[in-house]
Amino acid sequence: MSDFSQEEKVAIAAVKRASILTSSVFEKLVKNETLVKGDKSPVTVGDFAAQAVISTILHNAFPNDPIVGEEDASDLRVESGKAMKDRIVALANEALTAPLTQGEDPAWGVGPGKERTADQILEAIDRGNYPGGSTGRMWTIDPIDGTKGFLRGEQYAVCVSLIVDAKVQVGVIGCPNLPVDPAEPSKGVGCIFTAVRGKGARQIAFSSSSPGADGATISLSIPQTLELKDLSFLESVEAAHSSHSFNDRVAAILNVQQPPTRMDSQAKYACLARGQGGAYLRMPTGVGYKEKIWDHAPGEILVTEAGGIVTDSRGEPLNFGLGRTLGENYGVIAAAKTIHGEILAAVQKAQNEAKAKV
Numbered sequence: 001m002s003d004f005s006q007e008e009k010v011a012i013a014a015v016k017r018a019s020i021l022t023s024s025v026f027e028k029l030v031k032n033e034t035l036v037k038g039d040k041s042p043v044t045v046g047d048f049a050a051q052a053v054i055s056t057i058l059h060n061a062f063p064n065d066p067i068v069g070e071e072d073a074s075d076l077r078v079e080s081g082k083a084m085k086d087r088i089v090a091l092a093n094e095a096l097t098a099p100l101t102q103g104e105d106p107a108w109g110v111g112p113g114k115e116r117t118a119d120q121i122l123e124a125i126d127r128g129n130y131p132g133g134s135t136g137r138m139w140t141i142d143p144i145d146g147t148k149g150f151l152r153g154e155q156y157a158v159c160v161s162l163i164v165d166a167k168v169q170v171g172v173i174g175c176p177n178l179p180v181d182p183a184e185p186s187k188g189v190g191c192i193f194t195a196v197r198g199k200g201a202r203q204i205a206f207s208s209s210s211p212g213a214d215g216a217t218i219s220l221s222i223p224q225t226l227e228l229k230d231l232s233f234l235e236s237v238e239a240a241h242s243s244h245s246f247n248d249r250v251a252a253i254l255n256v257q258q259p260p261t262r263m264d265s266q267a268k269y270a271c272l273a274r275g276q277g278g279a280y281l282r283m284p285t286g287v288g289y290k291e292k293i294w295d296h297a298p299g300e301i302l303v304t305e306a307g308g309i310v311t312d313s314r315g316e317p318l319n320f321g322l323g324r325t326l327g328e329n330y331g332v333i334a335a336a337k338t339i340h341g342e343i344l345a346a347v348q349k350a351q352n353e354a355k356a357k358v
């Protein structure tokens, strides 16, 4: 059985190249480079180009593995999408052809001379159309998680995971805008979080030449001594994505004294894994939205490997084998092992109160 070290290495390289791309796109993003998708959410040239880069690298390294990616290229295949398509092809090629860095293998389809045609870039984006399921290997890609945070210049994440028989085995999350050291934000931003099942979770600073090379890699573990009153719930910035008022009620039940920490994207899972906040609560707003597997698979393994527990509000593990979504939305509760049970009980109490009101 594979120890998944090669998969982790490839995923880190893919996330790093895509993160450099998205950072540079933000600096140059112009108004006509964002579209609104059918579900009203925004998508930028950065989302499409980053998915093309990650999909190309994964496909070169593991040609038989299917991919569940957030984006598809249909809006780029029509005449009105031509200008965006040209820009995306240029951005993806810039990222794919950048010089090799330590540990990268030209067989992954990267390095000078590895330009792709426009058709190959669109094909790479559309390779993310796998419907998911409960058996076999599959990768997930969320090229920009928290696109609204990205557009505000705040937190977003570049997210990749490998799922085998419905269980996440590898998760990698790039956070280009996240301080490397939360205690000293002036020290610089940009980190990659990575976890392999049974092998722990680590943070690697972007500035590091390669994992472990220069002391910029740290092992992550969630402190198990945090008291409930000192929690600061990690929650979405966007009130439409998870219920702020429900979290306020849970905080009151637990006598939490700190205000919540609002942040976009799976950076919330990453911060929890390195000891910030103490818990991540994501309860549905009641509009029937189904959570996507690419929005939780990397975060689930990262927090679990750092010594936390991730469940839904029934206390069940998240089910990554139901297709592209997690199925009916029972919310997400992630916290240190020592306090997860108490938070879960408070969530269920708040749910019962809400039910009694209707």
Ligand SMILES: Nc1ncnc2c1ncn2[C@@H]1O[C@H](COP(=O)(O)O)[C@@H](O)[C@H]1OP(=O)(O)O
Residues within 6 Å of the ligand: 041, 042, 144, 145, 146, 147, 148, 149, 235, 236, 237, 238, 240, 241, 242, 263, 264, 265, 266, 287, 289, 295
């Ligand atoms: N109504 C919704 N409820 C929950 N999550 C949503 C909803 N609409 C979009 N999302 C997704 O929530 C994630 C961001 O969560 P957060 O707000 O915590 O950063 C994104 O993947 C976003 O999708 P999208 O990528 O299409 O924007």
Ligand SMILES: [Mg+2]
Residues within 6 Å of the ligand: 041, 042, 043, 070, 144, 147
């Ligand atoms: Mg999106």
Ligand SMILES: [Mg+2]
Residues within 6 Å of the ligand: 142, 144, 145, 146, 294, 295
């Ligand atoms: Mg997302």
Ligand SMILES: [Mg+2]
Residues within 6 Å of the ligand: 047, 070, 142, 143, 144, 145, 146, 147
């Ligand atoms: Mg996204």
